[in-house]
Amino acid sequence: MSQSDRTIAALATRSGRSALAVIRVSGLRAFQVIRQLLSTEDAERLEDRRASLVSLYSFGEDNRRRLLDECIVVPYTAPETFTGEDIVEIFTHGGRLIPSLVLQSLVRAGADLAKPGEFTQRAFLNGKIDLAKAEAIDSLSHADTTVELDLIHHHYSGQFSSEIKKIRSEITDLLSLLELELDFAEEDVEFADRAELRSRLDFLESLLHKLSHSYQRAHLIREGIRVAIIGKPNVGKSSLLNLLLKRERSIVTDIPGTTRDVIEEAVEIRGQKYVFIDTAGIREADDIVEKEGVRRSQSALENADVIMLVIDSSRSLDREDWEIRQRVLQQKTSTQGIIIINNKTDLDVQAGVEERRSFCADMITLELSCVTGDGLEALEKSLTAATHDLYASGSDDFMVLNLRQKNAVDRALSAVVSAKQHFEEGLSQEFIATDIRHAIDALSELIGEITTEDVLGHIFSNFCIGK
Numbered sequence: 022m023s024q025s026d027r028t029i030a031a032l033a034t035r036s037g038r039s040a041l042a043v044i045r046v047s048g049l050r051a052f053q054v055i056r057q058l059l060s061t062e063d064a065e066r067l068e069d070r071r072a073s074l075v076s077l078y079s080f081g082e083d084n085r086r087r088l089l090d091e092c093i094v095v096p097y098t099a100p101e102t103f104t105g106e107d108i109v110e111i112f113t114h115g116g117r118l119i120p121s122l123v124l125q126s127l128v129r130a131g132a133d134l135a136k137p138g139e140f141t142q143r144a145f146l147n148g149k150i151d152l153a154k155a156e157a158i159d160s161l162s163h164a165d166t167t168v169e170l171d172l173i174h175h176h177y178s179g180q181f182s183s184e185i186k187k188i189r190s191e192i193t194d195l196l197s198l199l200e201l202e203l204d205f206a207e208e209d210v211e212f213a214d215r216a217e218l219r220s221r222l223d224f225l226e227s228l229l230h231k232l233s234h235s236y237q238r239a240h241l242i243r244e245g246i247r248v249a250i251i252g253k254p255n256v257g258k259s260s261l262l263n264l265l266l267k268r269e270r271s272i273v274t275d276i277p278g279t280t281r282d283v284i285e286e287a288v289e290i291r292g293q294k295y296v297f298i299d300t301a302g303i304r305e306a307d308d309i310v311e312k313e314g315v316r317r318s319q320s321a322l323e324n325a326d327v328i329m330l331v332i333d334s335s336r337s338l339d340r341e342d343w344e345i346r347q348r349v350l351q352q353k354t355s356t357q358g359i360i361i362i363n364n365k366t367d368l369d370v371q372a373g374v375e376e377r378r379s380f381c382a383d384m385i386t387l388e389l390s391c392v393t394g395d396g397l398e399a400l401e402k403s404l405t406a407a408t409h410d411l412y413a414s415g416s417d418d419f420m421v422l423n424l425r426q427k428n429a430v431d432r433a434l435s436a437v438v439s440a441k442q443h444f445e446e447g448l449s450q451e452f453i454a455t456d457i458r459h460a461i462d463a464l465s466e467l468i469g470e471i472t473t474e475d476v477l478g479h480i481f482s483n484f485c486i487g488k
Contacts, residue, residue, distance in 0.1 A: 026048075026049065027048060027133045028046065028047070028048030028049060028050040028051055028054055028131060028132045028133065029046070029047055029048055029132060029133050029134070029135035029136075029139055029140070030044060030045065030046045030047075030054075030124060030127040030128065030132040030133070030134065030135060031044070031045055031124075031134060031135035031139075031140070031486050031487035032044055032120050032124060032486070032487050033045045033110075033487040033488070034115075034487075036117055036120065036121075037115075037116075037117060038115065038116055038117075039115030039116070040114075040115050041112055041113070041114065041115050042112075042113050042114070042115045042116070042119070042120040043110060043111070043112055043113075044110070044111040044113065044120060044123055044124060044127070045108065045109070045110055045111075045135075045140060045487060046108065046109040046110075046111070046127060046132055047102075047104045047106045047107070047108045047109075047135075047140055047143065048106055048107065048132070049106065049107065050131055050132075051096075051106070051107040051108060051109045051132075052067075052096060052107055052109065053131070054109075054127055054130045054131050054132050055067075055094060055096070055109045055111070055127075055130075057130040057131075058077045058078055058079070058089070058123075058126050058127070058130060059075055059076070059077065059078070059094075060075075060076065060078070063075040063076060067094065067096050068096070069096055069097065069098045070095065070096075070097060070098075071095070072093050072094070072095050073093065073094050073095070074091065074092075074093060075091070075092065075093075075094050076088060076090075076091050076092075077089040077090050077091075077092055077094075077111070077113070077123060077126070078126075079122060079125070079126040079129075080126075080129075089113075089119065089122050089123055089126065090113045090114055090119050090123065092111060092112055092113040092114070093111070093112040094109060094110070094111050094112075095109070095110045095112075096108070096109050097109070097110070100147075102149075103140065103144050103149065104140055104143040104144045104147060104149065105143065105144060105147030105148065105149045106143060106147070111123065134486075135486060135487065136481075136482075136486070137481065137482055137483070137484045137485060137486050137488075138159070138480070138481030138482065138483070138484025138485075138488060139481065140487070140488055141155050141158050141159070141481065141484060141488055142155070142477065142481040145469060145477075151179075151182050151468045151469050151470070152467075152468055152469025152472065152480070153176050153181050153182045153185070153422070153426070153467070153468050153469070154176060154177055154179060154182065155469070155480070155481075156176065156422055156423060156425075156426075156480065157173050157174075157176035157177035157422065158177065158488065159483065159484050159485075159488065160173045160176075160243075160422060161173055161177065162485065162488070165245075165287065165289065165294050166242070166289045166292055166293060166294045167289075167292040168242050168292045168293050168294070169242050169243055169294065172239060172242055172243075172420060172422070173422070175419070175420075176422050181419065181422075182468045184419055185464055185467055185468055186468070188225070188228060188229070188464060189461055189464040189465065191221070191225065192225060192433075192437075192457055192460050192461050192464070193461055195218070195221055195222075195225075195457060196454060196457040196458065196461065198218075199450045199453055199454045199457065200454055218444065219441075219444065222437060222440055222441045222444065223441070225437050225460075226434065226437050226438060226441065229430055229433055229434040229437060230434060232419065232420075232421060232430050233421070233427060233430045233431050233434055235419065235420035235421055236420070236421050236424070236426075236427040238420055239420040239421060239422060239423075241326070242293070242294070242420075243294075244294075244296070245287050245294035245295055245296040246293065246294070246295050246296065246326045246327060246408050247295075247296045247298065247321075247324060247325045247326045247327070248295055248296065248297050248298065248325060248326065248327045248328075248329060248404070249298045249300060249321045249322050249324075249325035249327070249328050249329065250262060250297060250298060250299050250300060250329045250331060251300055251322055251328055251329065251330050251331065251345060251349060252330060252331035252332060252342075252345065253339075253341045253342060253345060255333070256331045256332055256333045256364060256365075257331055257333065257364040257365060257391050258299055258300065258331050259284075259299050260364075260391035260392070261299075261329070261331060261362065261364065261389070261391050262284065262286065262297055262299040263391070264391045264394060264397060265288060265290075265295075265297055265397075265400075266286055266288050266297070267288075283298055283299070283300055283317040283320075283321055284298070284299040285297070285298050285299075286299075290401050290404065290405060291401065291405045293405060293408070295404070295408075298321045298325065300317070300321050300322070322348075322349065322352060323352060325357065326356070326357060326358070326408065327357065327358045327359075327360065327404065327407060327408055328349055328353070328357060328358070328359045328360070329360050329361075329362055330345065330346065330349055330359060330360070330361045330362065331361075331362045331364050332361065332362070332363060332364065332377070332380070333364060333365050334363040334364060334365050334366055334368075334377070334388070335365045335368040336373075337373035337376065338373055338376050338377060338380055342380070343380070346380060358385075358407040358408065359384050359385065360384075360385045360386075360387065360400075360403060360404065360407060361380070361381045361384050361385065361386045361387070362387055362389050362400070363377065363381075363386060363387065363388045363389065364389050364390070364391055365390065365391070365392075366388045366389060366390045366395065366396065367390035367392045367393050367395070385403055385407065387399055387400050387403060425476075425480070426467055429463050429464065429466050429467035430463070430464075430467065432459070432460075432463035432466075433459075433460040433463035433464050433467075434460075436456045436457070436459035436460035436463065437456070437457075437460050439456045439459075440453045440456035440457055440460070443456060
């Protein structure tokens, strides 16, 4: 039996204690399958796109009818459905037992359990959605922040695909001019002005380069901006993490070295996702466990997008503070931001004021009390301002969503660069036209107009069951 001949069923909501559960059925035999679980009277009352209150029954080996649930059933007739096939949605009571029994009964009636992403894959194969929207459907359930949701909606709404098609149309128009000249090669007719051709290739290269580079921003939006909390032991790093998370996550004591491992937690601040990393104090250590903690802290420092260097404002700075500062400055990359946190401002003692001014010179510096929370709002504002360019450069939503899309864009970009090179070398237009065709194919793969079973299998296997 081919995939299109299978009628599939799956639980579309999370299994477990809940008020309702939704079960979806899709395929040629969807209506026939559901009728086998209904009385004759209820089956006759079903109407397209109308909710009907019915009783669902199962039939045992003794052919005795057992009531499963009183629920809502809504049939949808193809082709105006999500999958392009006949669909039935069943709204049962929640929990684990009832939905499970309903699914078992549907299978006995002739349905197959759906594979991960099979509903969405059928929608794609039946031309109801393109591949960019299919990937956005999966991403919607994983969105953590409003900024990420805006990015996904740009793909889900079809705007991203529409803009990709505009780029492809521009490239196709260029190809048509080149092929027209090839058709009239013997007559030495020139349809494309050389300067215009170069200008259009430059424009396409710039546009595709920007789109490829957008993956870095999209990755930060989806995975979060990594913020390493650095400082010597007992300056309040764990207290700062707890304050930012607004809950007790790290153990806080007066004993130096309480944090012996790296702790990572994500939180949304002003719509953006941040991953805060509470590190062990960076210092020389003899204990093997503490040594490993220091090593991981060093790795967190190197891979962070932002570094929060915490100092204790109630104590004079010592050699260890200055050594950590020097290490941070030496290893800082051009894209990393540094914020110095003067912690423990709630204490009356403020030591070494002048020395701290020298320590904080030319760097963003904030006063904070992790005990009272004074200074937290200013810290959040400074953090979002310091990282704005990382994720909002270009201030638009035209970004690739994942690595597959980036790879397709990179192939299109490589083809355009190759076309430019062949143009500058004065090679035959046949070479340039071949490059342009490669670029068109890559963009077609991006939105799924050209694809393979292996690619589709990989994409939809990552979906949850019932989607």
